[in-house]
Amino acid sequence: MALVSSTPMLQQARKQGYGIVAFNVHTLEMLQAVVDAAEESRSPLILQTTVGTVKHLGIEYIANAARTAAEKARIPIALHLDHCQSFELIIQCIRAGYTSVMIDQSMHPFEKNVEMTKKVVEVARALNVNVEAELGKVGGVEDDIHVDEDMASLADPNECQRFVELTGVSTLAPAIGTAHGIYKGEPNIDFQRIEAIAGIVEVPLVLHGGSGIPEAQVKRCVALGMAKMNVATELKNAFTNSLQRFFVEHPNDLDPRSYMSIAKTVVKQLALQKMELCGCTNKA
Template identity: 40%
Template structure:
């Protein structure tokens, strides 16, 4: 099976009351861990690449890793998505370079400017059969080059979504309902709570239209504890409760982005191995268990959070 777009994925997810996991990839072990889990769970998947990942690994290496995953998982629908494309040029480069989906993130711009930039990307992408995700509202937190303070974040205004989608022609819409980027999403002592009222209003304005949640890592405390036990310093790392993400996946939310959880699983495993086996110096010795941890994390998300196990066909 060749790379696919998210169009059919999202239609089935919307009708079926589940979401597709969009997992950020940076290297071979992460790609393998994700896709091996999807193969075992017979789950569709979105592999997404940020601008930072392209700078780190290069477009060519990432494309070849994803092509290898497609060959290794011929029965699993895999989409390749640009995460947080900052401008038209970056989106165009990914469209020309074989991506099947791109996100243009002009959410920090004024409403009219966001529409103008998003429509420019949509017009170009649709000529080549590539789908486009856009964003309204601004998430707090840090993810690669995306840095937004809590003061500058804002919830999506439901009264704007219908006009935005109609005028841009985008294929899916990322909204801000209280998720945030990074591993430190909420202040210690507070009870994380997503704004389901905003989500429901957006659903009413856009019936049948796929919604996306960014910044949706749950920051598993076992990996935070593992990192801290073996020399790390991640005090007060708090994520989005998984039961709230599962509730969102039953609604119009068809794509849930997960990045920090993968980083935590890999980093915790590597730290643990190097402390417990100080004589090891072969990267395969510590990357193999790290890859296995990513695989188990993704399997857990597929089954218990996203609800997309067995949905590959």
């Protein structure tokens, strides 16, 4: 099976009330681990890469690895570019085979956000590529994008409706109180805001900052209309922590196949937990 657009799978998830997990991967082993988890649990899957990871690994390397995974898999897999501010890089990724892109202009006024998002939608729609955009400002750190807590702002439901109508965007990530990174305390999610947005916006909604949200809150977000949940920091930390433990316990074992196989197992188990939590197991 080839890489697919995430639009149909997210529309189905929104319609049936479950969420699809989108995992930010930074290495081949992380990619393989989440694909293995999706295969085992029969879950649809969205592979994500940040702009930093694209620069680190190279667009063609990522796209070809994801394409190979999709061709070997029995489940639908989409490849998504997360939090990109550059129109040029988005076009490069689409040409390389990405089937979903996020144009993030949430730092700009509403009109500028609409203008840039609409520009991407016009190109992507003709190629059946999903487009995600953000309204409001999600706090925390995502690659080189830093939004201080006091600068984060929640999305206005009526603006969300107008934004979707003006841009034709496929999926929307409204700021509802989550943050990128690991939470220092309990996340302050505005569930009434999610419900209000979902009540007037038909496109699938995206939950950013999915790492570390308590399970009950994740389930409530999904039930209210969040069809996609991004998991980045939690996955990256699990991968790195497993490597740290390995070298403490086996300081003289310098074979990458030894420690990478353990890291893959750790990432796979976490991915399985997240898929079960969002209800997308056996939905492929």
